Amino acid sequence: MARAKVPPTVRQRRLGAELRRLREHAELSVTRAGELFGAPQSRISNIEAGNYAVSADRVRALARLYECSDDALVQALAAMTGGRTRGWWDEYRELLPAALVEVAEFEHEATALRVAVLVAMPGLLQCAEHVRAAYNQNVPALRPFEIEHCTAFRIRRQGVLHREMPLPYEAIIHEAALRMGIGGTDVVRAQLRHLMDMSEYENVTIQVIPFGRADFPAAGGQPITYVCGPVPQLDTVLLDADHGLEVLHAEDQLARYREVLDRMRRCALDPAESRTFIHKIAKSL
Incomplete structure (x- = not known):
């Protein structure tokens, strides 16, 4: 029997929402962001939905791609990365x-x-x-x-x-x-x-x-x-x-x-x- 899908955590969903906000502020579509990042559109969409774990380095890379200059925000987002931790x-x-x-x-x-x-x-x-x-x-x-x-x-x-x-x-x-x-x-x-x-x-x-x-x-x-x-x-x-x-x-x-x-x-x-x-x-x- 297949295991039920584990829902994303609050932290993962918020990280995805903030990355989406940065992308939209940079006026990039999901497709264009994927092209520039070297990832399929579905990968970007899943990251933004909190369904895909992303590393701190990739968060920083996305922030650079989206021209985010707020270092404190970028570091806080990077700290929110990683797989699902059970509470x-x-x-x-x-x-x-x-x-x-x-x-x-x-x-x-x-x-x-x-x-x-x-x-x-x-x-x-x-x-x-x-x-x-x-x-x-x-x-x-x-x-x-x-x-x-x-x-x-x-x-x-x-x-x-x-x-x-x-x-x-x-x-x-x-x-x-x-x-x-x-x-x-x-x-x-x-x-x-x-x-x-x-x-x-x-x-x-x-x-x-x-x-x-x-x-x-x-x-x-x-x-x-x-x-x-x-x-x-x-x-x-x-x-x-x-x-x-x-x-x-x-x-x-x-x-x-x-x-x-x-x-x-x-x-x-x-x-x-x-x-x-x-x-x-x-x-x-």
Whole structure:
């Protein structure tokens, strides 16, 4: 029996997309690029789709062909090369939706994360009780073993905040998310305590937007995750929409969401004030 084709990684797809962007900026067709590079058109197309592993030297050669003079970008692209490396999240590919699994890969590859939520807790800051309670409210309903798979996966994702070189993480949370009441009073209290504990980590910054701050940009109400890459051109925005995960990395999209997050941060309480604010809500329960 033939083995199923292994899908390209997030890193491979992004490398291909950036090489396509460089080619299009150089105003070269796939056919012409292949002729100049000495490769068939299909090879160029497969590289750009992330289906074909390419070496660092070939990335540099393509960058020269496309007259890219941004050395930092070229070096970052060269560092993204190589074959498919199996990550812990691959264990879940047969158990969970592909988009959910890829979130873990984005987090693993990030150099920093910026998150903003209005009515849901950031996934990397959820305690186990909250995770399980939230999945129990899923529509359509999940079976018990599916809830356990999802819960274990989310908790494992949080390892990026606790590893040897912990990921810098900034979360902006609206007061509505703190008061949603998921799981009942005991779970809410445990979740708020967990937020206060996480806010003590040097790599974690938590800021709260209280009710009454009407000047913040809601940006459609979707949870926003801004994934910082090794250079700004390789940043990515993830939007958690009802219909699935949206992945954005066009230059104008990145600029828009940087501004949205910057404005939300300016509307929020500072980290110390936010910790006190969360503590007051917990005490009131």
